[in-house]
Amino acid sequence: MSSFSTSLSRTSSSPFFLNHSSLINSDPSRRSLSFLSASPQGINLDELCVRSQRKLVQSSVAVGDGAVITKSSSADKKDGPLSIPSQEADKLVIESNGGEKQSTVSITVVGASGDLAKKKIFPALFALYYEGCLPEHFTIYGYARSKMTDAELRDMVSKTLTCRIDKRENCGEKMEEFLKRCFYHTGQYDSQEHFVALDKKLKEHEGGRLSNRLFYLSIPPNIFVDAVKCASSSASSASGWTRVIVEKPFGRDSKTSSALTKSLKQYLEEDQIFRIDHYLGKELVENLSVLRFSNLIFEPLWSRQYIQNVQFIFSEDFGTEGRGGYFDHYGIIRDIMQNHLLQILALFAMETPVSLDAEDIRNEKVKVLRSMRPIQLEDVVIGQYKSTTKGGVTYPGYTDDKTVPKDSLTPTFAAAALFIDNARWDGVPFLMKAGKALHTRSAEIRVQFRHVPGNLYNRNSGTNLDRTTNELVIRVQPDEGIYLKINNKVPGLGMRLDQSHLNLLYSARYSKEIPDAYERLLLDAIEGERRLFIRSDELDAAWGLFTPLLNEIEEKKTIPEFYPYGSRGPVGAHYLAAKHNVQWGDLSLDK
Ligand SMILES: NC(=O)C1=CN([C@@H]2O[C@H](COP(=O)(O)OP(=O)(O)OC[C@H]3O[C@@H](n4cnc5c(N)ncnc54)[C@H](OP(=O)(O)O)[C@@H]3O)[C@@H](O)[C@H]2O)C=CC1
Numbered sequence: 001m002s003s004f005s006t007s008l009s010r011t012s013s014s015p016f017f018l019n020h021s022s023l024i025n026s027d028p029s030r031r032s033l034s035f036l037s038a039s040p041q042g043i044n045l046d047e048l049c050v051r052s053q054r055k056l057v058q059s060s061v062a063v064g065d066g067a068v069i070t071k072s073s074s075a076d077k078k079d080g081p082l083s084i085p086s087q088e089a090d091k092l093v094i095e096s097n098g099g100e101k102q103s104t105v106s107i108t109v110v111g112a113s114g115d116l117a118k119k120k121i122f123p124a125l126f127a128l129y130y131e132g133c134l135p136e137h138f139t140i141y142g143y144a145r146s147k148m149t150d151a152e153l154r155d156m157v158s159k160t161l162t163c164r165i166d167k168r169e170n171c172g173e174k175m176e177e178f179l180k181r182c183f184y185h186t187g188q189y190d191s192q193e194h195f196v197a198l199d200k201k202l203k204e205h206e207g208g209r210l211s212n213r214l215f216y217l218s219i220p221p222n223i224f225v226d227a228v229k230c231a232s233s234s235a236s237s238a239s240g241w242t243r244v245i246v247e248k249p250f251g252r253d254s255k256t257s258s259a260l261t262k263s264l265k266q267y268l269e270e271d272q273i274f275r276i277d278h279y280l281g282k283e284l285v286e287n288l289s290v291l292r293f294s295n296l297i298f299e300p301l302w303s304r305q306y307i308q309n310v311q312f313i314f315s316e317d318f319g320t321e322g323r324g325g326y327f328d329h330y331g332i333i334r335d336i337m338q339n340h341l342l343q344i345l346a347l348f349a350m351e352t353p354v355s356l357d358a359e360d361i362r363n364e365k366v367k368v369l370r371s372m373r374p375i376q377l378e379d380v381v382i383g384q385y386k387s388t389t390k391g392g393v394t395y396p397g398y399t400d401d402k403t404v405p406k407d408s409l410t411p412t413f414a415a416a417a418l419f420i421d422n423a424r425w426d427g428v429p430f431l432m433k434a435g436k437a438l439h440t441r442s443a444e445i446r447v448q449f450r451h452v453p454g455n456l457y458n459r460n461s462g463t464n465l466d467r468t469t470n471e472l473v474i475r476v477q478p479d480e481g482i483y484l485k486i487n488n489k490v491p492g493l494g495m496r497l498d499q500s501h502l503n504l505l506y507s508a509r510y511s512k513e514i515p516d517a518y519e520r521l522l523l524d525a526i527e528g529e530r531r532l533f534i535r536s537d538e539l540d541a542a543w544g545l546f547t548p549l550l551n552e553i554e555e556k557k558t559i560p561e562f563y564p565y566g567s568r569g570p571v572g573a574h575y576l577a578a579k580h581n582v583q584w585g586d587l588s589l590d591k
């Protein structure tokens with residue numbers, strides 16, 4: 001057994017691996033690095049997998065070496081009342097030498113033959129394995145209807161595994177080791193018999209250890225409930241925890257979403273359900289609360305008093321290629337706004353939670369969602385991309401996709417102005433913009449501050465005073481970074497001001513590659529950390545906000561504004577922003 005895959009160890013008293021010293025000492029390549037960031041206990045935090053990610057580092061803006069490790073912290077994890085067994089199970093993982101029964105984690109990827117499994121789930125599991133984040137005893141099963149042998153699954157999976165840029169050492173070996181832990185079981189999603197057979201195989205691998213089981217539902221939503229029913233009744237763990245990661249879409253409106261929740265809850269307790277929103281697993285989204293709550297310079301400004309508007313912008317430079325059939329039933333509002341952007345908004349706008357515990361954070365997020373003003377159709381612009389030819393290349397329109405009806409009105413772009421009717425955010429427009437087949441791929445949060453009252457330097461700043469407001473930009477992807485636009489004196493004898501950036505570009509500041517969102521979320525699910533997963537009341541509130549708007553758009557058969565593939569989207573989005581006295585930040589020249 002490789003030293004990287006040492007047992008997970010977490011007790012209430014120690015957030016770290018118990019056997020970390022042997023982990024470090026047993027691997028020469030790691031030992032040589034250990035002086036770089038040794039903790040007071042001499043533990044090389046960078047080299048430890050679990051929750052070294054939670055370590056806080058004080059960063060200086062612009063690139064520099066002056067960063068100081070201020071403190072290492074780890075979320076104080078608590079399971080809900082129904083997960084006491086899972087806590088016990090986690091605890092037992094570490095007791096491998098203490099005479100207690102060892103535990104094991106079996107991860108079943110349901111829908112293993114599919115796109116998401118290949119593209120994201122298996123690569124994320126491999127990355128966790130590579131980082132030493134999976135427990136010593138684990139097994140991965142692919143489950144789907146397609147006929148495949150273990151060898152064929154391994155062959156399929158191996159094609160999408162990648163080595164980390166900064167850690168290619170032994171990668172080939174690691175892949176081999178990882179693939180040996182992957183197996184495949186062919187079965188129908190609604191067959192108890194096939195899940196009983198899976199259970200039998202899992203038990204063989206578990207070898208009498210305390211078993212913890214994670215099912216990842218990477219299948220279309222119409223078969224979620226069948227699969228959960230079979231997994232829970234025929235393949236649940238008898239001794240440890242059983243958790244199920246559910247992929248979006250969680251319904252397509254309030255009614256279908258609550259029906260789904262109700263059906264899932266026939267077979268699972270709420271705390272067994274991990275509704276994934278992979279945007280919550282993105283590094284910069286995870287950092288949002290750190291930025292705000294651990295920097296005195298931001299938290300006091302985080303209100304209507306200083307913030308003029310906030311923008312959440314998602315843009316993709318490709319269309320629905322290959323997913324038109326799915327997409328046409330949902331559209332961009334359901335695909336991106338109701339979940340990813342709204343989740344980020346809730347995190348952004350919430351009050352200070354009592355603690356970093358999942359329930360405290362989710363309680364605050366839900367309050368934000370429930371304080372939101374119903375969205376008015378007049379505050380929404382929808383668009384759909386059309387074919388365009390550029391440089392001799394013809395790009396398809398949305399309805400050119402064979403799986404999309406020719407007369408489809410499904411929006412591939414939307415912009416909306418939302419409001420939170422509470423004391424902190426009264427009157428502040430929260431603008432969202434999301435679109436496919438636009439000119440660029442990016443996701444960012446832009447916070448535009450108010451004008452400086454009575455600014456002494458107004459006349460030195462040119463005529464457009466809107467260009468002198470401070471703006472904090474959190475670039476979620478690509479080129480992850482945070483920058484703050486400030487007014488600055490242009491060096492020289494005169495007194496002319498320009499806007500410059502205090503810039504924290506992650507690739508320049510941190511040498512470590514940023515983990516994929518799915519890695520963080522899978523690890524959280526294994527650890528029973530629910531903070532980044534959506535609770536059912538959050539989901540209800542999110543649908544409660546968007547369902548009336550979606551119904552209105554559909555009932556009125558609102559015609560989307562067409563925009564050329566690869567453009568900046570419909571002009572209507574600018575009128576919408578202007579109506580609220582706002583200019584989209586992503587149009588500025590600082591991009
Ligand atoms: N792909 C992506 O980028 C993203 C996907 N998601 C969500 O993740 C889940 C999985 O996505 P993805 O992998 O793209 O899905 P796929 O359409 O690739 O489906 C996954 C697997 O499910 C089985 N399957 C497909 N259609 C049916 C059907 N009608 N009845 C029974 N089984 C079926 C197939 O396996 P077999 O035939 O072998 O049984 C297929 O390989 C979905 O809920 C999706 O909405 C969320 C975000 C992004």
Ligand SMILES: O=C1O[C@H](COP(=O)(O)O)[C@@H](O)[C@H](O)[C@H]1O
Nearest residue numbers: 248278316323335336340443477
């Ligand atoms: O959930 C979804 O997200 C992807 C974009 O994810 P990203 O991590 O690549 O930014 C989007 O393409 C897809 O339509 C949507 O379902």
